[in-house]
C-alpha cells in the first residue's frame with residue numbers, strides 16, 4: 059500500500075469478500091528461536107533432571123518456550139541504551155536532571171488505553187490482540203458505504219471502572235463527535251470520540267514517593283485529571299521497506315479511553331511515575347489487560363517551560379506535544395529532551411512554536427512532525443448516527459462497590475501482613491502486566507494448603523515472605539535470559555503455582571536446601587520435572603536434606619579455623635574493642651570454606667554460620683587469648 063494513500067473501496071471490498079489483502083506481515087517480527095536450554099546451562103551450572111514423562115527430543119523445553127521468540131522490550135531498550143553509551147553520547151543521569159535553575163517545567167499527559175472488552179466500540183467484531191491480521195473486521199470498521207455504528211454498551215463497564223479508579227465524576231450523559239483527519243489508518247476519514255462531552259471528568263490520582271516521584275515533589279503529589287473520554291482506535295500500520303505500509307484493521311474501532319491530565323506535572327520523573335501508576339490502576343480494576351510493553355497503553359506528553367519569575371503571571375509557556383511514547387523511560391527521556399530544547403530556543407532569544415513532535419526509542423532529541431496544533435481543523439461535529447450515552451447511577455454504584463482493593467491499599471497490606479518492602483510489593487504488582495501478583499496469591503494459597511496454615515492465622519508470615527521472594531527474585535532469574543515465563547492473566551506460567559508451592563513447602567520445612575530448591579525450580583521451568591512431580595523427584599534423586607548434627611558442624615568449623623591465625627586475630631581485635639565492626643566478611647569466608655569441606659547437600663549455610671560463630675567465640679578466641 060503506497061504512502062499516504064487511502065485504501066480504495068475496491069480493495070476493501072476485495073478484502074471483505076476474500077479476506078486476502080495484506081494478511082502477511084502484520085504479525086510481530088519473529089526472531090530465530092533461542093535455545094533456552096543451552097543458554098541456561100551455560101549461564102547457570104544447575105543440576106539437570108531426567109525428564110519423567112518421556113524422552114523425546116523436545117521434552118526439556120518448557121511447553122510454551124518455543125512460542126516466545128520475541129526479544130523482550132526491556133532487553134531491546136537496554137541494548138539501545140548500551141549502543142548509545144558506546145557511541146560516546148553519554149547522557150546526564152535522569153535522577154540528577156529533574157530541574158533546571160531559573161526555569162519551570164510543565165507537563166500535561168494524554169494516555170490512550172485499550173479497554174478490556176470482547177467487542178469493538180461500534181461493531182460486534184471481536185476486539186482481540188495479536189490475532190491473524192485483518193481477521194476481525196466488520197463492515198462498519200472499514201467504513202463500507204451504508205454501514206452504521208452499533209454502540210456496544212458492554213464497553214462501558216471497563217471504561218467506567220477505569221474512570222472510578224481515577225477518582226472521576228461519571229457524567230450521566232455523554233456524546234460522540236466525529237473528529238476529521240485523513241490518514242490510511244482510519245478508513246472513515248474521521249475518528250469517533252467524546253472530546254467535548256466526555257463520560258468522566260474532574261478526577262485525580264496521588265503519586266507517592268514509592269511510585270518514583272523525585273525528592274523535589276516531596277512525599278506525595280496530586281495530579282488532576284481533566285477528563286476521560288471513549289474513542290475509537292485506528293488501524294495498526296507497520297512500515298515496510300520501499301515506502302510500503304502494511305495495515306491491520308483488527309485494531310480499527312477497538313475501544314480506547316483517552317485520559318487527559320491537567321498541566322500539573324513539573325518534573326520528568328513525575329511524568330513517568332504518573333503513566334506507570336495509571337497503568338497499574340487500570341490493570342487492577344481489569345479495565346485494561348495489556349500495558350505499555352505490549353502496546354496496550356500509549357502516552358502523548360505536552361511540554362512547556364517558563365522562567366521562574368514568570369510563574370506568578372499564571373500564564374504557561376507554549377506547549378509542544380510529543381506523540382506516541384511507548385515506555386515509561388521514553389516518557390521521562392522525551393520530557394527532558396524537549397524541556398532542554400525549549401530552554402535553549404528561549405535562551406537564544408527565539409520563540410517556542412506549538413507543534414507536534416516525535417521521539418525514537420533510545421534517542422536524545424525530539425523531532426518535529428507537524429506544525430501548530432491550531433492549524434489543524436478537525437471539523438468536530440456530532441455524529442448523526444449515534445445518540446447520547448446515558449449512564450445510570452445504578453451501574454456506577456454497582457461498579458464502584460464491586461471494584462475490589464486498589465493498588466495503594468494492596469501495597470500497604472502486602473507490607474503490613476507479610477513484611478514485604480513496599481518496593482518489592484510494588485514490583486510484584488507491576489510485573490507481567492499485573493499477573494505476577496496473581497501468581498503470588500496462587501502460590502501462597504497452595505503453600506498454605508500444604509502447610510495446613512489458614513490464611514489469616516497468627517502473625518508468623520515467614521512462609522508468605524518466602525513465597526513473595528521466590529515469585530519476585532528467583533522467578534526473575536529465570537527471565538534474565540531472553541526467555542519468557544509464559545505468564546497468563548490468571549497467574550499461571552511455565553512453573554505451575556502448585557509446583558512452586560511444593561518446592562517452597564519442602565524448603566520452608568527445611569526438608570531440602572535452598573540450592574536444591576533452586577535446581578528444582580529450573581527443572582520444572584525447563585520441563586524436566588513434569589507437573590506434580592516435585593516431591594517424587596526429590597525422593598528418587600535422594601535430595602532430602604539430612605542435616606549434619608551440631609557436633610558434625612562443630613568438627614568442620616574447627617577444621618577450617620585451623621591455621622587461620624591471622625583471620626582469628628581480626629575476631630579477637632573486635633572482641634577486645636580494638637576494631638569497631640564485626641568481621642562479617644571474614645566469617646563468611648570461613649563459612650565458604652566449611653561449605654566446601656562438608657557434603658553440600660547436608661549443610662545449611664545459616665547453621666554453618668551459627669555454629670562457626672559460636673565455636674570461634676567460645677573455643678578459638680579464648681585459646682588464642684591464653685596463648686598471648
Ligand SMILES: Nc1ncnc2c1ncn2[C@@H]1O[C@H](COP(=O)(O)OP(=O)(O)OP(=O)(O)O)[C@@H](O)[C@H]1O
Pocket residue numbers: 164165166167168318319320321322358360361362374375376377379431
Ligand atoms: N502550556 C502547557 N504546558 C504543558 N501542558 C499543557 C499546556 N497546556 C495544556 N497542556 C496539556 O496538554 C494536554 C492537551 O490535551 P487535549 O487532549 O486536551 O488536547 P490536544 O492535545 O489538542 O488533543 P489531541 O492530541 O487529542 O488531538 C492536556 O494534558 C493539558 O494538560
Ligand SMILES: [Mg+2]
Pocket residue numbers: 168316318
Ligand atoms: Mg487529546
Ligand SMILES: [Mg+2]
Pocket residue numbers: 168358379
Ligand atoms: Mg494531544
